[in-house]
Amino acid sequence: MTKPYIPPTRLESVSIILPVINETVSLRKTVETILHDVKREQIQEFIIVFCKHTTPEAMTVIAQLQKELGSLVVLHVQKMPFVGGAVGEAFNLARGSHVIMMASDLETDPKDVAVLIAEAAKNPAAIITASRWQTGVQFHGYSKIKLVCNWMFQRIFSVLYATRLSDLTFAYRIFPTKLVQAIRWEDFRHSFLFETLVKPLRLGVPVIEIPSTWRARTEGVSQNTFFRNFEYFKIGLRTRFASKQTLLVHEPASNLRPGKELDAKT
Numbered sequence: 001m002t003k004p005y006i007p008p009t010r011l012e013s014v015s016i017i018l019p020v021i022n023e024t025v026s027l028r029k030t031v032e033t034i035l036h037d038v039k040r041e042q043i044q045e046f047i048i049v050f051c052k053h054t055t056p057e058a059m060t061v062i063a064q065l066q067k068e069l070g071s072l073v074v075l076h077v078q079k080m081p082f083v084g085g086a087v088g089e090a091f092n093l094a095r096g097s098h099v100i101m102m103a104s105d106l107e108t109d110p111k112d113v114a115v116l117i118a119e120a121a122k123n124p125a126a127i128i129t130a131s132r133w134q135t136g137v138q139f140h141g142y143s144k145i146k147l148v149c150n151w152m153f154q155r156i157f158s159v160l161y162a163t164r165l166s167d168l169t170f171a172y173r174i175f176p177t178k179l180v181q182a183i184r185w186e187d188f189r190h191s192f193l194f195e196t197l198v199k200p201l202r203l204g205v206p207v208i209e210i211p212s213t214w215r216a217r218t219e220g221v222s223q224n225t226f227f228r229n230f231e232y233f234k235i236g237l238r239t240r241f242a243s244k245q246t247l248l249v250h251e252p253a254s255n256l257r258p259g260k261e262l263d264a265k266t
Contacts, residue, residue, distance in 0.1 A: 005182035005248075007125035008097050013044035014117055015094035015177065018104040019078075019086040020048055020062060022055045026106040026217065031065055033110035042117060044096035045074045048104075049086040084185065084192030091180040098124070099177045101196065105217040108172040112212045116174040123208055127200055128174045130212035131167035141216025157236050161201050165209055169194050169232065172212060179205065184249045191231040198239045199247050 016034065020027055031046060046069070048062055066073040076093060078086045087101055098120050102108040112130060119128040132138040133154060139147060150169070157168050171193035179200065187195050201207060239247070 005178050008176050008178070009124060010097070011042075011117070011121040011124045012097040013042055013095075014038075014120075014174065015044045015047055015090075015096035015099045016113070017047045017049065017087055017090040017094070017099060017101055019083060019090075020050050020054055020058050020104050022058055023104045024055075024057050024061045027058065027061050027104045028065065030102075030104050030106060030110045031069075034113045037111060037114040038117060043072065044094075045072060047074045047076060047090045047093055049076045049078050049090050051078045051086070080188060082188040082192075083190055084188035084195075087192065087196075088185045088188075091177075091185075094177045094181075097177055098174050099180060100174045101193075102172050107214055107217050108170075109213055109215070112172070112210065115210055116172075119208060119210060120174045123206070125176060126206040126208050127176075127179075127197070128208050128210060129165070129167070129197060130170050130172035131165070131209040132170055132212060132214045133166035134209050134211040138211065138213040140214065142214065153232065157198070160236070160240055161198065163201060163207070165197075165207060167209065168197050170212070170214065171196070173197070175200075182249055183247060187231070187235055189231060191235045194232045195235045195239065198236055202239050202242065203244055203247060 018027065018030065034043070046065075048065070050059065050062060054062075062075065066075060074093065076090060078089055080086075080089060091099060098117075100113060100116060102110070102113070108130070116128050116130070120126070133151070142150075154166060154168060158165055161168075171190075173196065175196075180196070183199050183203075185192065185195060185199075197207065
């Protein structure tokens with residue numbers, strides 16, 4: 001019998017997950033920007049996840065960062081497939097009180113890491129998520145068709161989940177670590193990134209948005225395709241009507257107030 005999830009009452013340190021396939025210059029800039037903006041004592045570790053498809057050039061940068069930063073860099077060879085496998089495995093490796101999910105290709109602005117941490121320090125039991133829609137259209141290099149589809153998708157699922165959140169699909173968030181270790185994750189492809197918000201929403205976890213900007217990557221190629229975005233509907237609908245107990249790995253408990261256990265009652 002596993003111990004129920006108890007929301008944290010303070011932020012102690014953060015683990016930062018960086019999946020890497022073909023990122024080199026952008027990976028280094030991401031790490032260096034975070035180190036410049038965030039106090040070193042707040043960073044528990046960078047968890048750099050790679051796989052058999054990670055390019056030799058990217059592996060060279062990873063090795064350089066590990067040599068420069070020592071124990072601050074934790075390397076992990078993913079065993080499960082795709083981005084869901086990479087991030088899901090890293091969730092279980094995280095040792096900080098909170099964990100940040102982001103990209104290593106600069107599509108998630110690393111300057112916002114300090115903002116995420118500051119907001120999590122004020123709201124340690126909440127998820128802090130970045131939004132590209134909160135202050136208007138903050139997309140650069142996004143096609144008009146994808147932009148319209150994204151907007152429509154956000155509206156549909158914000159109504160379905162009865163939330164005022166403006167961006168449920170941007171994979172740039174800070175979570176309480178024990179929360180992501182308490183949830184049973186299912187998806188492996190990019191829809192996993194949507195799953196990391198809708199399952200906490202279904203469980204009643206508070207979520208706070210901050211504005212952020214998305215910019216198309218300047219190196220490498222995306223591992224996602226347009227038609228795979230339709231997989232988001234499947235996980236979104238399935239989760240909305242799922243029993244809360246089925247979403248958890250850990251034993252259900254009473255409520256979500258700090259110091260209390262997570263409520264998994266239907």
